[in-house]
Amino acid sequence: MTVPARHADRPHADRNHAPRRTDSAVWRPFTQHATEPPPPVVTHAAGVHLTTDRGVLIDAVSSWWVITHGHRHPPIMDAIRDTAEHLDQVIFAGLTHAPAEDLANALVGLAPPGLTRVFYSDSGSTSVEVALKMALGFWRNTDRPRHRIAVIEHGYHGDTIGTMSVGERGVFNASYEPLMFSVDRLPFPRGDGAGTLAIFETLAATGEMAAVIAEPLVLGAGGMLMYPPEVLAGLRAICDRHGVLMIADEVMTGWGRTGRLWACDHAGVAPDILCTSKGLTGGAIPLAATLATEAVFHAHWSEDRAKTFFHSSSYTANPLACAAGLANARIWAEGGMQARLDAVGAMQGDRLDELARDPRFANPRRTGTIAAIDLRSDSEGYMAAVGPRLRAHALDRGVLLRPLGNTVYVLPPYCVTAADLDAVWGAVASFAD
Numbered sequence: 001m002t003v004p005a006r007h008a009d010r011p012h013a014d015r016n017h018a019p020r021r022t023d024s025a026v027w028r029p030f031t032q033h034a035t036e037p038p039p040p041v042v043t044h045a046a047g048v049h050l051t052t053d054r055g056v057l058i059d060a061v062s063s064w065w066v067i068t069h070g071h072r073h074p075p076i077m078d079a080i081r082d083t084a085e086h087l088d089q090v091i092f093a094g095l096t097h098a099p100a101e102d103l104a105n106a107l108v109g110l111a112p113p114g115l116t117r118v119f120y121s122d123s124g125s126t127s128v129e130v131a132l133k134m135a136l137g138f139w140r141n142t143d144r145p146r147h148r149i150a151v152i153e154h155g156y157h158g159d160t161i162g163t164m165s166v167g168e169r170g171v172f173n174a175s176y177e178p179l180m181f182s183v184d185r186l187p188f189p190r191g192d193g194a195g196t197l198a199i200f201e202t203l204a205a206t207g208e209m210a211a212v213i214a215e216p217l218v219l220g221a222g223g224m225l226m227y228p229p230e231v232l233a234g235l236r237a238i239c240d241r242h243g244v245l246m247i248a249d250e251v252m253t254g255w256g257r258t259g260r261l262w263a264c265d266h267a268g269v270a271p272d273i274l275c276t277s278k279g280l281t282g283g284a285i286p287l288a289a290t291l292a293t294e295a296v297f298h299a300h301w302s303e304d305r306a307k308t309f310f311h312s313s314s315y316t317a318n319p320l321a322c323a324a325g326l327a328n329a330r331i332w333a334e335g336g337m338q339a340r341l342d343a344v345g346a347m348q349g350d351r352l353d354e355l356a357r358d359p360r361f362a363n364p365r366r367t368g369t370i371a372a373i374d375l376r377s378d379s380e381g382y383m384a385a386v387g388p389r390l391r392a393h394a395l396d397r398g399v400l401l402r403p404l405g406n407t408v409y410v411l412p413p414y415c416v417t418a419a420d421l422d423a424v425w426g427a428v429a430s431f432a433d
Contacts, residue, residue, distance in 0.1 A: 045071035048416050057400045060410050060424045065252050066283030070415035076282045079327035080320050087319040099322035106329035112270035115291040120317040124251035124277040125158025127288035131247045131273045132162050135211040138299040141307045146210040153188040154222035157249050193231035204242035211245040216263035220252040224372035224409045226365050229267035236269040245272040255279030256341050259368025282328040287321035340414050344369045351425040372409035381405045390431050397427040
């Protein structure tokens with residue numbers, strides 16, 4: 001049979017090893033369809049629970065770390081509904097609207113001091129891309145040719161080319177290695193982090209370092225690895241001594257996850273650029289923001305249009321998302337959240353302490369509301385086979401978990417109850433590999 005010309009050069013699957021057909025046309029994220037069964041269908045979400053066609057689940061991972069107050073939190077959902085009565089997406093270049101303006105002012109009021117400018121985007125990855133471009137643009141526009149970026153070993157900042165470049169290299173991004181730029185890697189801080197800080201001091205002293213990017217206190221996808229606030233303060237001090245920009249990737253750690261509004265608050269530091277997404281809208285709708293100092297903004301302020309900050313997305317500052325973010329910001333501004341964070345952290349700590357006595361587990365750790373422990377296994381790391389088995393075991397018991405290989409973590413919405421956490425940690429404890 002003659003192949004039509006328009007198809008002749010298309011790659012095609014070996015018919016003898018063709019993928020199984022299912023009823024779904026969806027290609028899901030971080031899913032190996034050859035080994036994963038069809039997922040449950042979620043029909044309703046409320047608080048800490050997801051109702052599916054197979055039963056009710058406790059969302060112990062906040063639906064990939066985004067849900068803070070609980071699913072469909074009324075003030076946030078009301079803000080979306082109210083805004084939808086008079087606005088949908090409008091172009092944000094040359095126009096503006098109240099939800100974006102009001103949210104920007106609210107973010108500046110809640111952020112670490114000195115962050116005065118807010119640039120909107122639509123995901124954690126893009127907020128980090130924006131931060132990197134801001135940092136490099138700062139040096140170019142001030143006629144100081146710095147271009148090196150320092151990163152922390154095992155870090156994760158997203159799945160776009162720039163964010164993969166500043167993240168850990170491995171199975172996640174090996175296919176895209178030719179596209180990624182080089183960075184200077186700092187070892188993950190052990191103990192007091194003195195070795196990490198010494199290496200960074202040497203790199204910063206060369207005068208070539210443009211910025212350092214770090215997930216403050218907790219490296220999420222890297223395995224919920226945790227380091228003390230003193231290391232973050234040390235990074236800030238080195239940046240100050242050598243004029244290096246500090247980028248805080250608070251996409252996961254922000255909005256209370258570490259027990260404070262921002263992880264940077266634990267160290268009493270303010271970055272030059274801060275990235276936020278996930279909990280920015282309480283998790284209800286996608287939105288991201290990159291906050292910058294006046295100095296970073298001013299480097300792009302010029303009558304020379306070539307110094308414009310050239311970045312956008314079609315849905316920049318979506319009014320519905322900004323309204324949700326503003327409702328969330330008002331919840332935090334009203335006070336009362338700290339007590340809830342403390343309560344969730346204490347409940348997590350109690351249950352983690354119990355599991356830590358089980359010889360099947362090792363390295364218990366907690367920062368704020370985030371608790372993690374490692375399952376002793378023949379293999380370690382993200383590709384450890386025990387991870388999918390534990391996930392399936394928990395799902396059968398009404399708990400949604402997503403272990404990072406042999407690392408089990410619980411990162412719940414703040415409305416979680418003691419009974420919910422008993423069920424979550426009980427599912428973990430009942431697993432027999």
